[in-house]
Amino acid sequence: MKQYKEAITLAFSGASGAPYGLRLLEVLVAMNYQVYVLISSAARVVLDTESNIKLSGNEQKCTEQLSELVKAGPEQVKVFGKDNWFSPVASGSAAPKKMVVCPCSAGSVSAIAVGASDNLLERAADVVIKERGQLILVPRETPFSSIHLENMHKLSQMGVTIMPAAPGFYHKPESIDDLVDFMVARILDHLHIEHTLTKRWGYGDHK
Numbered sequence: 001m002k003q004y005k006e007a008i009t010l011a012f013s014g015a016s017g018a019p020y021g022l023r024l025l026e027v028l029v030a031m032n033y034q035v036y037v038l039i040s041s042a043a044r045v046v047l048d049t050e051s052n053i054k055l056s057g058n059e060q061k062c063t064e065q066l067s068e069l070v071k072a073g074p075e076q077v078k079v080f081g082k083d084n085w086f087s088p089v090a091s092g093s094a095a096p097k098k099m100v101v102c103p104c105s106a107g108s109v110s111a112i113a114v115g116a117s118d119n120l121l122e123r124a125a126d127v128v129i130k131e132r133g134q135l136i137l138v139p140r141e142t143p144f145s146s147i148h149l150e151n152m153h154k155l156s157q158m159g160v161t162i163m164p165a166a167p168g169f170y171h172k173p174e175s176i177d178d179l180v181d182f183m184v185a186r187i188l189d190h191l192h193i194e195h196t197l198t199k200r201w202g203y204g205d206h207k
């Protein structure tokens with residue numbers, strides 16, 4: 001079987017911003033990482049609404065759809081259903097040490113902040129926190145309420161990286177893809193994955 005770099009968990013929840021998650025998946029696959037994908041029910045609606053992607057509710061079919069979309073190798077992308085408690089991400093004994101929720105809804109932020117673990121996405125995040133791995137949340141909501149801010153503050157204090165989907169404009173984006181890549185580049189930076197998606201400040205033509 002083809003060997004991939006370490007597995008990373010990428011979860012899509014139901015916030016606006018499906019293109020960020022899809023691009024992150026595409027880039028991780030192109031960089032030869034294995035990716036375990038979790039998709040909430042609301043995220044399926046958002047993916048359809050924003051990117052015209054209708055994902056099957058069947059794990060295997062959904063894996064095939066996404067694999068084809070991002071040109072993944074055999075077994076490189078694995079989708080786990082929201083009740084698949086037997087998947088590796090559900091247990092600290094097998095879960096990847098790195099997880100990104102992108103995009104992350106205010107609802108998922110809240111559930112993760114209280115350790116609800118009521119679906120596989122929430123459980124996987126809970127596992128990464130308890131195992132002291134790296135959890136990155138990419139929330140998208142505006143404005144943030146005090147509830148959202150309190151939840152994010154609580155998570156930040158326990159080492160979770162809160163990285164709002166708030167692309168900069170100083171790299172002079174010419175397209176939506178450029179804005180998406182700005183966010184994906186920053187996420188990769190925090191995952192300590194080298195990339196050339198965007199020019200770095202001080203090295204490019206930013207003036």
Ligand SMILES: Cc1cc2nc3c(=O)[nH]c(=O)nc-3n(C[C@H](O)[C@H](O)[C@H](O)COP(=O)(O)O)c2cc1C
Nearest residue numbers: 013014015016040042043049105106107108140141
């Ligand atoms: C098209 C669409 C866009 C949405 N955008 C957002 C959003 O930007 N931020 C957010 O927090 N919730 C958003 N929601 C609402 C969440 O999907 C909803 O609260 C859901 O219960 C979140 O569940 P999940 O975290 O399990 O995915 C959106 C819903 C839809 C259908």
